[in-house]
Amino acid sequence: xxxxxxxxxxxxxxxGVARGNVLTLTEPLSFxxxxxxxxxxxxxxxxxxxxxxxxxxILLMRETRGSGTAPGGMAEALRLGTAPAGxxxxxxxxxxxxxxxxxxxLYGRSCPVLSVGEDDYAKLAQEAALEITAGGLITPLPRAVxxx
Numbered sequence: 001x002x003x004x005x006x007x008x009x010x011x012x013x014x015x016g017v018a019r020g021n022v023l024t025l026t027e028p029l030s031f032x033x034x035x036x037x038x039x040x041x042x043x044x045x046x047x048x049x050x051x052x053x054x055x056x057x058i059l060l061m062r063e064t065r066g067s068g069t070a071p072g073g074m075a076e077a078l079r080l081g082t083a084p085a086g087x088x089x090x091x092x093x094x095x096x097x098x099x100x101x102x103x104x105x106l107y108g109r110s111c112p113v114l115s116v117g118e119d120d121y122a123k124l125a126q127e128a129a130l131e132i133t134a135g136g137l138i139t140p141l142p143r144a145v146x147x148x
Contacts, residue, residue: 008120010088012136013097016104016112018086019131021144022124023057025049030066031073031096040082056147058130059084060121063091074099078109086112086132090121114138 026048029035034044040055055077064070074096077083083103087096092115100111112132116124120138124130129141 006123008116008124008138010114010116010120010132010136010138011092013089013092013094013113013115014100014104014111015134015136016086016100016110017132017134018058018110018112019129019141019145020056020058020085021129021147022127023052023054023059023084024125025059025061027061028063028065029054029061030064030070031077031099032066032069033073034065035073035077037073037077037080037082040077054084055082057084058086058088058132060088060125062121063089064093064096066095068095070095071099071102074111075103075106078103078111079107081109083109083111086114086130088114088116088121088124088130088138090116090118112136 127140128144
């Protein structure tokens with residue numbers, strides 16, 4: 001019997017539609033100083049996933065690290081096309097949501113920013129790829145998504 005994975009309803013911090021391969025970060029990331037919006041790579045020398053490109057992924061991280069300057073990093077990455085396709089957090093971060101809102105308003109580029117509970121996060125982190133609907137529903141995809 002082929003059992004379909006459950007659809008998860010997330011809290012929408014900034015809405016949008018996205019699909020991509022899952023990248024789960026093991027540590028929080030700052031979008032200002034620890035991430036290079038020109039390349040889409042993690043550049044923080046202390047981050048365990050330094051050198052990883054987050055562009056086009058459905059980025060899962062428990063929480064972010066940073067300050068009120070994070071919206072600038074997120075908006076710039078969206079402008080340059082190097083941002084994640086979507087971000088799923090446990091701890092809501094208004095800064096990322098603001099950056100996504102600004103980029104959508106100024107550049108017409110969107111990145112959903114969502115929040116889920118611990119149990120749902122653990123389930124999503126096990127998936128290869130996810131799809132996010134405008135209504136904040138997250139659906140596991142049956143296989144990885146080819147990178148554009």
